[in-house]
Amino acid sequence: xxxxxxxxxxxxxxxxxxxILNCSYEDSTFDYFPWYWQFPRESPALLxxxxxxxxxxxxxxxxxxxxxxxxxxxxHITDSQPGDSATYFCAASASSGSWxxxxxxxxxxxxxx
Amino acid sequence: xxxxxxxxxxxxxxxxxxxxxxxxQTNNHNNMYWYRQDTGHGLRLIHYSYxxxxxxxxxxxxxxxxxxxxxxxxSLILELATPSQTSVYFCAxxxxxxxxxxxxxxxxxxx
Numbered sequence: 001x002x003x004x005x006x007x008x009x010x011x012x013x014x015x016x017x018x019x020i021l022n023c024s025y026e027d028s029t030f031d032y033f034p035w036y037w038q039f040p041r042e043s044p045a046l047l048x049x050x051x052x053x054x055x056x057x058x059x060x061x062x063x064x065x066x067x068x069x070x071x072x073x074x075x076h077i078t079d080s081q082p083g084d085s086a087t088y089f090c091a092a093s094a095s096s097g098s099w100x101x102x103x104x105x106x107x108x109x110x111x112x113x
Numbered sequence: 114x115x116x117x118x119x120x121x122x123x124x125x126x127x128x129x130x131x132x133x134x135x136x137x138q139t140n141n142h143n144n145m146y147w148y149r150q151d152t153g154h155g156l157r158l159i160h161y162s163y164x165x166x167x168x169x170x171x172x173x174x175x176x177x178x179x180x181x182x183x184x185x186x187x188s189l190i191l192e193l194a195t196p197s198q199t200s201v202y203f204c205a206x207x208x209x210x211x212x213x214x215x216x217x218x219x220x221x222x223x224x
Contacts, residue, residue: 105155
């Protein structure tokens with residue numbers, strides 16, 4: 001059973017639009033949620049992360065919204081640019097227990113010029 | 114910048130053969146991870162380690178072993194490689210709930 005789920009699998013938006021990527025999780029002990037992005041033929045790299053003490057984390061055009069009760073997160077990319085085209089992974093880990101970093105299956109974002 | 118180095122970068126192995134993928138990190142991170150990446154599955158955790166001498170099973174450990182002989186080195190071992198293990202393998206390192214840094218990946222083909 002997938003512990004971290006992402007939707008949609010792929011998303012296409014026009015330049016300047018807001019892209020919304022969704023993530024949900026099963027384990028209520030998860031308390032750290034990073035988002036990684038991966039460009040073609042490159043390694044994943046950290047984009048932005050949130051801890052549940054806050055329900056929002058902003059970094060420029062990228063914002064994470066977090067709903068602990070529903071075990072859901074979303075990544076909003078405002079004013080999307082063609083250079084944002086990448087695969088985005090939601091991940092989760094728990095400070096109690098094993099420190100595993102579990103990834104979702106990813107959302108492939110394409111921003112059309 | 115954190116440095117995680119994987120070797121080899123590309124490998125072709127025969128079915129039933131033994132494959133060892135190596136990973137070295139120079140950042141004194143406690144935790145190291147091995148993931149495989151396949152289309153439609155994202156990054157799946159195979160094994161991870163808290164420090165020298167420790168190895169733990171991730172979500173898909175079957176068919177794989179791991180070894181952490183030192184803080185810097187973490188190996189993934191396929192004792193009897195199968196075509197289903199054809200994939201891209203990423204090693205990563207980091208400390209608890211901080212940024213995890215990935216190596217450039219190893220493309221393994223089992224024929």
